[in-house]
Amino acid sequence: MTHPTHRTPDPTTAPTIGPTTVRGAGPVRAADTAVVGGGIVGLAHALAAARRGDRVVLFERDTYAVGASIRNFGMIWAVGQQRGAVYQRALRSREIWLELSAKTGMWAEPAGSLHLAHRPDELAVLEEFVATTPAAREHGTTMITAAEAARRGPAVRAEGLLGAMWSPTEVNVDPRRAVPAVAAHLAEEYGVDVRFGTTVRGIAAPRLSTTDGEWRADRIVVCSGNDFATLYPEVFRESGLVRCKLQMLRTGAQPDGWRLGPMLCGGLTLLHYAAFEDCTARAALDARMRAELPFHREHGIHVLLSQTADGRLTIGDSHAYAATHDPFASEEVNQAILGSLREFARIPDPRITERWTGCYPSLRDGRTELVADPEPGVTVVNGVGGAGMTLSFGLAEEVLGR
Structure with missing residues (x-):
């Protein structure tokens, strides 16, 4: 280029x-x-x-x-x-x-990112992605152990963690x-x-x-x-084009200057991004998620965690697609997002100070x-x-x- x-x-x-x-x-x-x-x-x-x-x-x-x-x-x-x-x-x-x-x-x-795997099918998708994507490997993407992930990310939930994918980009x-x-x-x-x-x-x-x-x-x-x-x-x-409506949340500044380090995500994210679509292991993950988390899949929920310069944590999100959306946020969706976050992350002060919706054009x-x-x-x-x-x-x- x-x-x-x-x-x-x-x-x-x-x-x-x-x-x-x-x-x-x-x-x-x-x-x-x-x-x-x-x-x-x-x-x-x-x-x-x-x-x-x-x-x-x-x-x-x-x-x-x-x-x-x-x-x-x-x-x-x-x-x-x-x-x-x-x-x-x-x-x-x-x-x-x-x-x-x-x-x-x-x-x-x-800050880079950590994709955390707490289940074998999540780990399988990550391992296949790294093995089959030389461009990502050339830019530092690699599999790391659960212990290394916990060292890199203080919010990482170590219980049951099988491994993680580290990306520095x-x-x-x-x-x-x-x-x-x-x-x-x-x-x-x-x-x-x-x-x-x-x-x-x-x-x-x-x-x-x-x-x-x-x-x-x-x-x-x-x-x-x-x-x-x-x-x-x-x-x-x-x-x-249709419009995608999302819901997001934010905490207050975390105490004592606590920093998240790498941005975090869990297994649901592997079903959202195009990078993982060609992974053959993704089909088994998708089937399990549809059986265990039908509400999450229906509402397009996958969970990411990031932090602002002043210490606030941003959490989300959901995805609903239509020509026109109502302006209201579902607290059931918000609670599903927070519940999924707790599956892979622990944060010092999880109290939510802001909730909002967003809307962007999307090609399906x-x-x-x-x-x-x-x-x-x-x-x-x-x-x-x-x-x-x-x-x-x-x-x-x-x-x-x-």
């Missing part, structure tokens, strides 16, 4: 940035690339365009990002991604996250801080004109009609997340993204599912390099 070079924008032509922008009626303004959507997918495409030297404007209708991009774990979870090109995309995204952290001081912890960020930090970096470092609180009402390339006036752009990238109706609704009607046919060109000069990018934090930076370089 060829990565775009970084050309510093010409200060005589770069657009005015950030909150100092004077808004109002006037002539049509211009940019090389316009991005619609201020979630992580849109931010990633703005970054990729800006690194090429484009003059970039980004429009987000909300006054700050409030969607799926801030309602997730903040896990950059390369090890779970589809083998091959998608895994490499995740690794490239990881590189960019660490570059941004080094430049901005944004917290990004390369996973990075943890706090999405509620990271997403605003990326937006600020785009404005400050690259002169991207970041326009929160601005709705794009219509596009007839190269023109965009917005609540902040008319714009022209040589290339327009639409990263509209859950909004399937405003721009190019026909693309979304034909795409097969195995595709990892939707990239469509509804008219010349316009590209729609959507459907990265629950892997937006993991894949968006790498995906954006691929899309803009087409």
Whole structure:
């Protein structure tokens, strides 16, 4: 994959940035690339365009990002991604996250992950994955003993643990801080004109009609997340996209500076991520889980545990797929998530301080993204599912390099 070079924008032509922008009626303004959507997918495409030297404007209708991009774990979870090109995309995204952290001081912890096996069928899937995935082994993924897993992760439940898979590639960020930090970096470092609180009402390339006036752009990238109706609704009607609703929880800061170390997950996670789909041992695990945990399988529950910089633990999640979801959270689902967590982890203070739901677009046919060109000069990018934090930076370089 060829990565775009970084050309510093010409200060005589770069657009005015950030909150100092004077808004109002006037002539049509211009940019090389316009991005619609201020979630992580849109931010990633703005970054990729800006690194090429484009003059970039980004429009987000909300006054700050409030969607799926801030309602997730903040896990950059390369090890779970589809083998091959998608895994490499995740690794490239990881590189960019660490570059941004080094430049901005944004917290990004390369904590790695532990997949814990308390049952023989879970261990069999992990062992098969490591044995049959040389790319993961090349990046440090390996099987470790139960004793070693307990040493690496202070929350690991050692009772009955048969072994674990260690992967060093996973990075943890706090999405509620990271997403605003990326937006600020785009404005400050690259002169991207970041326009929160601005709705794009219509596009007839190269023109965009917005609540902040008319714009022209040589290339327009639409990263509209859950909004399937405003721009190019026909693309979304034909795409097969549905919305995935999830439930998540968070504890308060853990006492005495206690740190989780590697992010943790258990057997249910092996049924969720595409990385494990080709493992022959997975069928036996799936059959047992359906028999023993029908509620979990019905509600798409698998359990991950991560920690924020200030010591809070993020726990989740569930997955329900439909065109439209009710806005309510099920406490039965929350309790099932917490019960599964207790099967593989012990934490000092498990009291829950926050509960929330999230919603993201998902493709249910195995595709990892939707990239469509509804008219010349316009590209729609959507459907990265629950892997937006993991894949968006790498995906954006691929899309803009087409």
